Amino acid sequence: MTPVIKHQTYIKSKPEKVFHTLTTAPGWNAWFTDRTTIEWNKDGTGEIRLRWAVMGEKLIEDGGKIIEAIPYESFIFQWCPGVSQTTVIFKLLPYREGTLVVLKEHGYSNKEMDACIGCAIGWGEALTLLKIFLEHGIVYKKDLFLGVDITDL
Template sequence: MPFINHKTYIKVPLEVVYKTISTSHGWNAWFTDDTSLEISPDGTGEIRLRWKNFGCENVNIEDRGKILEATPNKKFVFQWSPGEQNTTVTFTLEPYKDGTLVVLDETGYTYSEKDVKACISCAVGWGEALTLLKIYLEHGIVYKQDL
């Protein structure tokens, strides 16, 4: 099965990275538009990701999914459907040097044409997203494209 794996080092504490990837405000600050999420006390919940006028094609994208695990300062896991079926995105946070190693894995793609296209697109997208997260957290810079 195709899968995605990215890693990046961000020079901020685990707590700061976790708060950014586990809250609506955090997602909307660095990557999405009007994303919402709710986490229950048991660490599960719902997420709705939204992008408005995204990319050079100015598309509106919305996807919903379940939050499978939200372990403070360690892991944030959710499902969404960028292809034919649900995939699982896992952010794992590890202390590293003076900051945090962020490991992103996405699994659940099949070899169908639609899933392979989605996997390739998301592999590129998650790499760019982690770069945006790093720039936002380390330097306070937000890049949102206005075309």
Template sequence: MNDLIVKHRVYVDASVSKIFSLLTSGEGWSRWFTQHAHVEPKVGGAIRFEWHNMGPDQVTIKDQGHVTEVVKDQKFAFTWEVGKHPTTVTLSFEPRSNGCVIDVQVTGYKFERDDVEVALNVAASWGETMTLFKFYVERGLVYGFVPPA
């Protein structure tokens, strides 16, 4: 039986080079999504994301992995340590008119109860993540602070 694959596609009205730059740098991610990100955009480079007191549940999350592929303005991939099995996130960039279609694929989830639950959460999270990215790039909007209960 094949692995589960999480997929998302979104069109962002900005140049491929701008989008690629934002999604392959810690500073780029930290502008719109994390409280702190570190990205070494080279094969074998480290990638770390941190969120502190995020969202209505005030969660703190730290995730990390390693960059596995970098093709300027075309593809960026990294491993991810979410769930029982290691996964790989691949972001592909397709120029379209004045903008870019971003194709997100997360591979490596198994058809096992724990992995299926994680994959479902990750699928929802990547949908939200790409929507937030689109809002940031096109309108300058960022996810705001949510006060604690």
């Protein structure tokens, strides 16, 4: 059986706002990445390039095909954080005064446990950052969070 990553979190924000944040480059760049780009095709598919600046200079990049984007319900894309291409699924479920965000990533081989574990940890952190951004407007990026780099504490 191949490994699968699963996370979920409740965000006190409407599905429309969560969906917009996940399906636009400014949305990703507001809470998680630095220079992400998204290009859309007429059929609702497209290409996502997730980019992070390291030390303000070196650029880390990954991404791939956007498979599906159903307004206010789901966003599905592929990328390659290890050797294999994986599929990341965000499902948005209206719940109380906000949205239950369910994330699933699959496609890792049994030989990619390091990449899978790293992404499992990373997606947990990412959903926390998304929640803090959407609920409170707080952006954590190394040089922007009160001017403090928590790794130095």
